[in-house]
Amino acid sequence: MAIRRSRFILFILIAALAFGACLAVLWLRPQNGGGSLSPGQSGTPPKEDRSAEDFGIQTVHSPVDFNGNGTDDYTDFLLGARKDAQDKPKYDNSYYRGGYPPDGSGACTDLVWRAFQNAGYCLKDMVDRDIAEHTPAYPVDGKPDPNIDFRRTAVLKIYFERHAVSLTTDPKRIAEWQPGDIVTFGTHHIGIISDRRDKSGIPYLLHNAGQPEREEDALTRYGEISGHFRFDASRLKKSELIPFGSPK
Numbered sequence: 001m002a003i004r005r006s007r008f009i010l011f012i013l014i015a016a017l018a019f020g021a022c023l024a025v026l027w028l029r030p031q032n033g034g035g036s037l038s039p040g041q042s043g044t045p046p047k048e049d050r051s052a053e054d055f056g057i058q059t060v061h062s063p064v065d066f067n068g069n070g071t072d073d074y075t076d077f078l079l080g081a082r083k084d085a086q087d088k089p090k091y092d093n094s095y096y097r098g099g100y101p102p103d104g105s106g107a108c109t110d111l112v113w114r115a116f117q118n119a120g121y122c123l124k125d126m127v128d129r130d131i132a133e134h135t136p137a138y139p140v141d142g143k144p145d146p147n148i149d150f151r152r153t154a155v156l157k158i159y160f161e162r163h164a165v166s167l168t169t170d171p172k173r174i175a176e177w178q179p180g181d182i183v184t185f186g187t188h189h190i191g192i193i194s195d196r197r198d199k200s201g202i203p204y205l206l207h208n209a210g211q212p213e214r215e216e217d218a219l220t221r222y223g224e225i226s227g228h229f230r231f232d233a234s235r236l237k238k239s240e241l242i243p244f245g246s247p248k
Contacts (some may be wrong), residue, residue: 049198050215055201058151060178066241067120074180074240080178081192081206082215084111091210096146099124099147108190111149111208112182115192116231122244126152127159129242137162139187154187155229163236164229171219174201177228183219184227193219 017189038055052059062073068238069076082102084106092105101110127150131138138144139154149155160166160182170177179195183205191207196203233241 001218026215049196049204050199050201051197053193055101055173055174055197059195060230060233062180062232066233066243069120073119073231074178076119077115077182077192077231078195078206080115081111082194083118084114084208085206088212088214089208089219091208093151095148097125097147099150101151106208107151108208109153109156110144111206111214112156112190112192113150115180115206117244120243121233122242122246125151125242125246126163126240127155130159130240133175134162153184153190157184157187157192160184160227160229163240164231165235167228167230169225169228171202171225174203176220177203177225178230179203180230182227182229182231184229186224186226189222 027212032067061075064073065071065076066073067076072080088102089101089104089106089110091107093107094101096102101107106114113123128144128146129139131144131149135142135144137153138158140149154244164182167181174197177193179193181193182190184190185194189207189209191205194204194206194215196204196215202217202219204215205222206215207222208214208217210224216229
């Protein structure tokens with residue numbers, strides 16, 4: 001009789017422990033998509049980023065398709081910048097003979113010329129030519145250096161002031177910020193505007209400051225916005241536009 005009673009008590013204890021474990025699992029499981037999700041777990045985490053359409057903003061497209069690939073320039077700038085961001089080149093602002101850094105490395109300015117390359121432009125050659133023809137307009141101390149000038153934010157800021165459309169520097173005027181636009185911060189940093197936006201409608205920034213995430217909600221985090229530009233090639237002379245890979 002004592003043995004049967006002990007077995008019965010043991011059975012009750014095991015059943016109670018199992019029931020308690022089930023309650024704990026149900027209590028800790030995320031409800032309605034809240035909390036982080038493990039691989040394979042059902043549910044969708046909250047989406048933080050938005051698009052222009054979410055704010056009733058019409059996306060602006062360039063009237064030019066410089067490389068004739070069926071995609072307008074502004075979209076090509078965006079896609080080229082995003083590719084560089086996804087490639088995550090090692091941050092490197094070193095001086096290189098010939099100007100270009102090795103593949104897999106670069107700084108903030110390298111994301112910009114790579115974005116232009118994706119649209120068919122050789123930004124280096126266009127900048128070098130303009131500096132050679134208008135040296136006093138640029139912060140090069142009267143001594144142009146094609147090995148590095150196009151990789152300096154201060155130089156690119158002047159180039160875009162001279163050859164692109166200057167737009168608002170107020171990030172809260174969200175409709176005026178469009179994918180493929182160029183933005184400078186002081187004379188120390190530069191990036192390309194994304195087609196992704198935060199919950200307030202402020203666009204994300206595609207840029208390289210050596211950070212882990214190269215497309216991020218950072219337009220208001222890198223200091224004073226000193227310039228906002230849109231490169232509309234239809235406003236320029238054909239002689240001012242140089243294709244990437246063209247003979248010098």
